[in-house]
Amino acid sequence: MREPVWIGGPARRGPDLEELLGRVARGDQGAFGPVYDALAGPVLGLVRSVLRDPAQSEEVAQEVLVEVWRTAARFRPERGSATNWVLTLAHRRAVDRVRSAQAAADREHRAALLDHTPAFDEVTEQVENRLEREQVRRCLRTLTELQRQSVTLAYYKGLTYREVAGLLTVPLGTVKTRLRDGLIRLRDCLGVSV
Numbered sequence: 001m002r003e004p005v006w007i008g009g010p011a012r013r014g015p016d017l018e019e020l021l022g023r024v025a026r027g028d029q030g031a032f033g034p035v036y037d038a039l040a041g042p043v044l045g046l047v048r049s050v051l052r053d054p055a056q057s058e059e060v061a062q063e064v065l066v067e068v069w070r071t072a073a074r075f076r077p078e079r080g081s082a083t084n085w086v087l088t089l090a091h092r093r094a095v096d097r098v099r100s101a102q103a104a105a106d107r108e109h110r111a112a113l114l115d116h117t118p119a120f121d122e123v124t125e126q127v128e129n130r131l132e133r134e135q136v137r138r139c140l141r142t143l144t145e146l147q148r149q150s151v152t153l154a155y156y157k158g159l160t161y162r163e164v165a166g167l168l169t170v171p172l173g174t175v176k177t178r179l180r181d182g183l184i185r186l187r188d189c190l191g192v193s194v
Contacts, residue, residue: 021082024069139190154179
């Protein structure tokens with residue numbers, strides 16, 4: 001087997017990522033190019049696996065690489081490789097983007113629910129109506145059976161006095177008297193002034 005022939009001389013080993021990051025941390029702009037070239041693909045791949053959206057993935061990958069440029073001094077080789085450090089930054093940034101998108105969707109959902117919530121005046125009116133109905137029911141229970149039946153048939157069912165008298169099989173005059181007495185008791189119970 002033949003030895004490989006290197007065109008242009010023997011192969012030189014370039015600086016590793018840890019060394020390049022150290023140079024970037026000291027402000028060497030030229031050292032960032034090889035760092036970018038080595039890590040842009042893996043960073044984009046990791047971010048895309050989290051986000052799934054190509055446009056957002058490219059944006060987040062770019063943010064991560066800018067962060068690497070700005071925070072290269074924070075890299076500690078004793079804690080792990082440069083690649084792992086950068087990929088950890090990328091994963092965190094991608095997860096933050098997912099959480100941010102979810103929080104925005106939750107806010108929009110809550111805002112949509114608020115749009116469907118009845119206005120304060122509608123709610124107040126519903127509560128007041130319910131309370132008034134309860135008070136009327138309570139006051140109706142204070143009437144005699146004939147008064148309650150007469151008022152209910154005449155005012156809630158819309159029957160005439162004559163129809164009420166026919167249904168209850170009592171004279172028309174009795175129905176009129178019971179209705180008048182019942183309405184007076186209701187007025188007093190409800191606290192309505194004349």
